[in-house]
Each structure stands twice: as C-alpha cells, then as structure tokens.
Amino acid sequence: MTRRQEIISTALALMLKKGYLNTSMRDIAAAVNMEAASLYNHIKNKEEILIETCFGLAKTLEMGIKEVNDIYFNASEKLRMAVSSHIAAITQDLNASHLFVHEWRHLSGDTREQFVKRRDLYEQEFRDIVVLGFEEGEFKDVDPKFATLTILASLNWVGEWYRPEGEMQAKEIADKLTQFILSGLQKN
Amino acid sequence: MTRRQEIISTALALMLKKGYLNTSMRDIAAAVNMEAASLYNHIKNKEEILIETCFGLAKTLEMGIKEVNDIYFNASEKLRMAVSSHIAAITQDLNASHLFVHEWRHLSGDTREQFVKRRDLYEQEFRDIVVLGFEEGEFKDVDPKFATLTILASLNWVGEWYRPEGEMQAKEIADKLTQFILSGLQKN
DNA sequence: CCTACCGATCGGTAGG
DNA sequence: CCTACCGATCGGTAGG
Missing domain, CATH: 1.10.357.10 (Tetracycline Repressor, domain 2)
Structure with a gap:
C-alpha cells in the first residue's frame, strides 16, 4: 500500500465514524502520523x-x-x-x-x-x-x-x-x- | 407561527439543502433576517x-x-x-x-x-x-x-x-x- | 434584537 | 515531510 493509499483509506475510516465534513485534514494527518500540511504532497485537497x-x-x-x-x-x-x-x-x-x-x-x-x-x-x-x-x-x-x-x-x-x-x-x-x-x- | 418556530423550520429547510454541519448559525440568521447572535434568544444552541x-x-x-x-x-x-x-x-x-x-x-x-x-x-x-x-x-x-x-x-x-x-x-x-x-x- | 468580540478551528499555501 | 502561517469562518457570549 502506497503512502497515498494509506492516507485515503485512513481518511475513509474516519469519515465513516465522524462524517465527511466533520473529519478535518488535521484528524487525518494525526491518524497517519503526519502534519496536515504534508498530506498535500499526496492528495490535491480534501475533496x-x-x-x-x-x-x-x-x-x-x-x-x-x-x-x-x-x-x-x-x-x-x-x-x-x-x-x-x-x-x-x-x-x-x-x-x-x-x-x-x-x-x-x-x-x-x-x-x-x-x-x-x-x-x-x-x-x-x-x-x-x-x-x-x-x-x-x-x-x-x-x-x-x-x-x-x-x-x-x-x-x-x-x-x-x-x-x-x-x-x-x-x-x-x-x-x-x-x-x-x-x-x-x-x-x- | 412563533418566531422560534419560524427559525427552526427555516433552519430545517437549509439543513436539507446543505446538510446539518454545513449550515451555520449565520446562514440561518440571514434567512430569517437576523444577526446570528440574536438566534440565541430563541434557541439554546444549534444542536x-x-x-x-x-x-x-x-x-x-x-x-x-x-x-x-x-x-x-x-x-x-x-x-x-x-x-x-x-x-x-x-x-x-x-x-x-x-x-x-x-x-x-x-x-x-x-x-x-x-x-x-x-x-x-x-x-x-x-x-x-x-x-x-x-x-x-x-x-x-x-x-x-x-x-x-x-x-x-x-x-x-x-x-x-x-x-x-x-x-x-x-x-x-x-x-x-x-x-x-x-x-x-x-x-x- | 444588535454590536462587538472571543477562542477555536478550518482548508490550504509558502518556502524549505 | 515539516515549520510557520494565512484568511475565513465557526459556535457562542457579554453587555446592552
């Protein structure tokens, strides 16, 4: 699993639990042990x-x-x-x-x-x-x-x-x- | 319809269109021609x-x-x-x-x-x-x-x-x- | 019902 | 992948 796939699948799990809007880029980042800003090296944006x-x-x-x-x-x-x-x-x-x-x-x-x-x-x-x-x-x-x-x-x-x-x-x-x-x- | 009922029913309509989290107190206020702060005289909070x-x-x-x-x-x-x-x-x-x-x-x-x-x-x-x-x-x-x-x-x-x-x-x-x-x- | 404002948090960017 | 930070917006309160 690439880092990108890991980020996305982690994000999906959070979004099921908390909802899409309620899941922040910082939530996702924390769940994969990153800073929020770093996510943007793997994905364009939240949407x-x-x-x-x-x-x-x-x-x-x-x-x-x-x-x-x-x-x-x-x-x-x-x-x-x-x-x-x-x-x-x-x-x-x-x-x-x-x-x-x-x-x-x-x-x-x-x-x-x-x-x-x-x-x-x-x-x-x-x-x-x-x-x-x-x-x-x-x-x-x-x-x-x-x-x-x-x-x-x-x-x-x-x-x-x-x-x-x-x-x-x-x-x-x-x-x-x-x-x-x-x-x-x-x-x- | 009391002012309170008007606020709530207006809020519900917005929440159907945009979702609950995506509907701000300011959105609701604008739709009933008020300031957001004034809503709190009629309802306790968004939830x-x-x-x-x-x-x-x-x-x-x-x-x-x-x-x-x-x-x-x-x-x-x-x-x-x-x-x-x-x-x-x-x-x-x-x-x-x-x-x-x-x-x-x-x-x-x-x-x-x-x-x-x-x-x-x-x-x-x-x-x-x-x-x-x-x-x-x-x-x-x-x-x-x-x-x-x-x-x-x-x-x-x-x-x-x-x-x-x-x-x-x-x-x-x-x-x-x-x-x-x-x-x-x-x-x- | 309003003005003025708070602290918190958001998505995202710059620059390295 | 990080530090530092931006402008925007949020829910809500103080005080009138």
Missing part, C-alpha cells in the same frame, strides 16, 4: 478523497451491471445477479460505501452534477430490468420507477448494518434480498 | 434544533405504531397500517425527516445514545409484527431482523425521492409499498 471514492464505486457498480447485462438475458436472472453484484460492491468496502451513499452531496458544482447523472444512469439500468421482466410476462405490472427506488434503497441500506465479522455474509444477504425482491415482483 | 427534530419525529413514529398495535391484531393488517403511519410521518415533513434519517449521527454523547435506543425499540416493534405473522402462519419463515431492516430501509428512503408536488401521493406510496412488502412476506 479529492470524496471524488475519487464516489466515482470509484460508481465505476465498480457500472462495470458490474454491464457484465450482468452481457451474460444474462432473463429478467429474473439479471435481477438476481445485479443485486448480488451491488451487494458485493457495497459490502466489500463499507467506508467507501458510506461516502457513495451519504456524502456525495458535498461534492461541489460540476462534479456533483456528473455524479448524480451517473447514479441516475445506473438506476435506469435496474429499471430496464424491471420493465423487461414485465414485457417477458414474468413480473407484475408494477410502477418501474417506484419498484427500482425501493430495491436500491434496500440494497444501499445494507451498508448501514452489515458487519464483516457478523454471521450473515454478503452472499447470503444477496440471496435473501433477491428472494424478497423477486417475491414482490414475480407473478404468483 | 437544540437537531435534538428537538430527531426526538419529535421519534415521538410521532412511536405514537403511530402504538396506535396500530392497539387497534389491529392481525399481522398483515398491522404491517399495512404501520407502513402507512410511517410513510405519513416521513412525507409530512421532509426537512425533519432528513435530520431524523441522516443527521442524528451528529447528536452528541448521551443524546445520541438515547436516540439510537429509541430507534432500536421502534425497529423492534416492526420486528414483532413480522414474527407475529410467522406465528399466525401467514408469513414465510424469513429472518425477522433482516426483513425488518429491509422494510425500514425502503420506508425511510421514500423521503429521498418523494415530492409533495409530484403525482404519487403519500397514501398511494404506502399502498404500493405495503403490497410490495406483503408479497415478499406472505405465503403464496
């Missing part, structure tokens, strides 16, 4: 941490859903794998997920707009799966936007209570969530 | 706004579920009404809901612990309904904790996308969510 993390996770999620769409053609199967991929990404780095889900609001101007746009596109890909399921005759005629928001809410919330040392592992969570979601969507 | 709002909504939610438990005895009916009550509370004041769902982390020490405790108790009441549904033989044998967290996640997330001027009204959201959730829980 760079937020930007890199939010867009990094966005990229991971985008690649995940792309792969799912390339491999599977049935809506139930697509949904199952998309949920699995999303849960894997979220649980793999809870610190990063916190910034992605909660702190992106503090991105400034342009950057924030770009982020929201990519998030919306990702949401759209989930929505397409729900619509596909209806067209296939497998899913009920639900409001796709509403269903998608509800699904993504429960996926993102996993980051709030998932604990790597807990008894429920990412794979099991994905399975249970998929089952729950599909029960709500599929025709009986 | 009082957060405390009052978080615990106020907690109280509303607690009263809601209590009423549901007093009136209904069947788990499906209880769940339907509990969802309805929760959605009503969340959508009734989106600004307050934002503090309740996202900014309670910034409550300090004791207060924060108390808040978490009340939140956990509320969650427990939902969990009891899920367990009751299983005991009645109406619900599947799902993991109650998992199901409850998923349900509450989707309920709280409504505050993120609900718009009073939008076409979907609180009642309709509650109905669709209930339908979605019950499909996932009830035996076929």
Whole structure:
C-alpha cells in the first residue's frame, strides 16, 4: 500500500465514524502520523478523497451491471445477479460505501452534477430490468420507477448494518434480498 | 407561527439543502433576517434544533405504531397500517425527516445514545409484527431482523425521492409499498 | 434584537 | 515531510 493509499483509506475510516465534513485534514494527518500540511504532497485537497471514492464505486457498480447485462438475458436472472453484484460492491468496502451513499452531496458544482447523472444512469439500468421482466410476462405490472427506488434503497441500506465479522455474509444477504425482491415482483 | 418556530423550520429547510454541519448559525440568521447572535434568544444552541427534530419525529413514529398495535391484531393488517403511519410521518415533513434519517449521527454523547435506543425499540416493534405473522402462519419463515431492516430501509428512503408536488401521493406510496412488502412476506 | 468580540478551528499555501 | 502561517469562518457570549 502506497503512502497515498494509506492516507485515503485512513481518511475513509474516519469519515465513516465522524462524517465527511466533520473529519478535518488535521484528524487525518494525526491518524497517519503526519502534519496536515504534508498530506498535500499526496492528495490535491480534501475533496479529492470524496471524488475519487464516489466515482470509484460508481465505476465498480457500472462495470458490474454491464457484465450482468452481457451474460444474462432473463429478467429474473439479471435481477438476481445485479443485486448480488451491488451487494458485493457495497459490502466489500463499507467506508467507501458510506461516502457513495451519504456524502456525495458535498461534492461541489460540476462534479456533483456528473455524479448524480451517473447514479441516475445506473438506476435506469435496474429499471430496464424491471420493465423487461414485465414485457417477458414474468413480473407484475408494477410502477418501474417506484419498484427500482425501493430495491436500491434496500440494497444501499445494507451498508448501514452489515458487519464483516457478523454471521450473515454478503452472499447470503444477496440471496435473501433477491428472494424478497423477486417475491414482490414475480407473478404468483 | 412563533418566531422560534419560524427559525427552526427555516433552519430545517437549509439543513436539507446543505446538510446539518454545513449550515451555520449565520446562514440561518440571514434567512430569517437576523444577526446570528440574536438566534440565541430563541434557541439554546444549534444542536437544540437537531435534538428537538430527531426526538419529535421519534415521538410521532412511536405514537403511530402504538396506535396500530392497539387497534389491529392481525399481522398483515398491522404491517399495512404501520407502513402507512410511517410513510405519513416521513412525507409530512421532509426537512425533519432528513435530520431524523441522516443527521442524528451528529447528536452528541448521551443524546445520541438515547436516540439510537429509541430507534432500536421502534425497529423492534416492526420486528414483532413480522414474527407475529410467522406465528399466525401467514408469513414465510424469513429472518425477522433482516426483513425488518429491509422494510425500514425502503420506508425511510421514500423521503429521498418523494415530492409533495409530484403525482404519487403519500397514501398511494404506502399502498404500493405495503403490497410490495406483503408479497415478499406472505405465503403464496 | 444588535454590536462587538472571543477562542477555536478550518482548508490550504509558502518556502524549505 | 515539516515549520510557520494565512484568511475565513465557526459556535457562542457579554453587555446592552
């Protein structure tokens, strides 16, 4: 791990505990045994941490859903794998997920707009799966936007209570969530 | 509306847009045409706004579920009404809901612990309904904790996308969510 | 409800 | 990677 990576991962842990705004460059510096000024030799500024993390996770999620769409053609199967991929990404780095889900609001101007746009596109890909399921005759005629928001809410919330040392592992969570979601969507 | 209420409701609106930490007493003062120092004649300090709002909504939610438990005895009916009550509370004041769902982390020490405790108790009441549904033989044998967290996640997330001027009204959201959730829980 | 102000802390830069 | 420091802003108080 480079010094830069060490700084960033330490910062993310602090930001999960205290929040992005409440975590000062001096807090981060102290946690890696540096002076605050020295951090600027490794990162441009505080927002760079937020930007890199939010867009990094966005990229991971985008690649995940792309792969799912390339491999599977049935809506139930697509949904199952998309949920699995999303849960894997979220649980793999809870610190990063916190910034992605909660702190992106503090991105400034342009950057924030770009982020929201990519998030919306990702949401759209989930929505397409729900619509596909209806067209296939497998899913009920639900409001796709509403269903998608509800699904993504429960996926993102996993980051709030998932604990790597807990008894429920990412794979099991994905399975249970998929089952729950599909029960709500599929025709009986 | 008293001056105090005006200050608080103005503060809540700013805090939804900019976040709690990012909203300064000077911001609030400017929005109500005062000097920052004058705010302290109406409120004790900044945290009082957060405390009052978080615990106020907690109280509303607690009263809601209590009423549901007093009136209904069947788990499906209880769940339907509990969802309805929760959605009503969340959508009734989106600004307050934002503090309740996202900014309670910034409550300090004791207060924060108390808040978490009340939140956990509320969650427990939902969990009891899920367990009751299983005991009645109406619900599947799902993991109650998992199901409850998923349900509450989707309920709280409504505050993120609900718009009073939008076409979907609180009642309709509650109905669709209930339908979605019950499909996932009830035996076929 | 205001003026005047405090100590603390912030993100960040200069210069080495 | 550090010392030294900047201007800005913060929550809050004193005193009227």
